[in-house]
Amino acid sequence: MSRLVMSLYTSFIFVLMLLIPASAVAKSTYSVGIEAYETVQYQPVRGDKYQPLIEELLEAFALEEGIKINYQALPAEQYQDWFEQHSIDFRFPDNPKWTNWSHTLFYSQAVISFCDVTRVLPENNWMRKPDISRLGTLPNHPLSNDWIRQVKKGYSTVHEYQTAAQLVHALISGDVDAILAEHSQVDDGVAQLALGSDVLAPSQFIPDIKDDLRISSELYPAMLEKFDQYIKTHQAFITQIARRHGIDNGRACTQTGAHNQSELAE
Structure with a gap:
């Protein structure tokens, strides 16, 4: 390969690297913002019953993927500004219906109902x-x-x-x-x-x-897709964790139809 061809090839690879989105750059450690009443960081995160569930699930997923998860307990009153004010890669709990965030957010499938x-x-x-x-x-x-x-x-x-x-x-x-x-x-x-x-x-x-709780991210949709697949193939494991923490996973919710009524539609 001539020196000119090698130079052009190197330049081409460099340009391709610049075009790779941030979401595609692999990391070894990811930070997850978790809702908490305290403003200090916990490891592991403590709080309401959904937090130990997501921690167990994410730790099992991280082990399979060969990555590490750090948790950052963040104040509930700043929830809508977490991604803007803190260096986090993911947010839990979340749901597409909740946010006023003006940027694009990606969501996992339902983690818990x-x-x-x-x-x-x-x-x-x-x-x-x-x-x-x-x-x-x-x-x-x-x-x-x-x-x-x-x-x-x-x-x-x-x-x-x-x-x-x-x-x-x-x-x-x-x-x-x-x-x-x-x-x-x-x-x-x-x-x-x-x-x-x-x-x-x-x-x-x-x-x-x-309804359901999900994980959201600005930059890592590919990792959320992997997590979705993990959720899909580990339903029995999720059920086991939920029962251990006294979560019925929405089973107690009866989808009763409303009677004749004049109500504001969603």
Whole structure:
């Protein structure tokens, strides 16, 4: 090979390297931002029950891929700015419906499912969403589009409570008309207050909704695709971890159809 040809070949390879997107550059260690109330970093991450589940799952995946995972506990109130303010490669939990991020984000398939429920007092099970002027939630619980529209129009106000017990107590005390939370969080609040299982009721017109938690990334869609394949082929393993942490993986969520109602559509 002549010196000229070698020089042209080298230049061509260099140009190709410049064109390779950042997402294709392999790394040996990846950083995952995890929602936590504390602002310090933990290893391993501690917090609500979904965190040890994702940690076990990611560690098993990392072992198979030959990579390392670092966890960065980040404040929930800065959630929408995590990618902008912190050097993280992935974010958990996430869902395409939650974010206001203006850049392109890539999402994994569902890692874990949960049941989003609205609960009222039994005597108020006639309530539709437009009848609920005061809605109780836990911090950073995502609102569906119809709830957001009601709040923007001034029909409903959202009241946040720090714990599941405080949330349930607010409904029992009449401070809110309804509460919105993950199914097991409501059950935990009822149990912590030593209340009977019939103290709360679903609305006849607001169905429980099965939703999911995912991992997102700005730069590593290829790694998310590998993780998706891992999820697909390790369902039994995920079920085992979920049961160990008391997560029903959305099984308790009954997809009941709403009765005749006039509600804001998604």
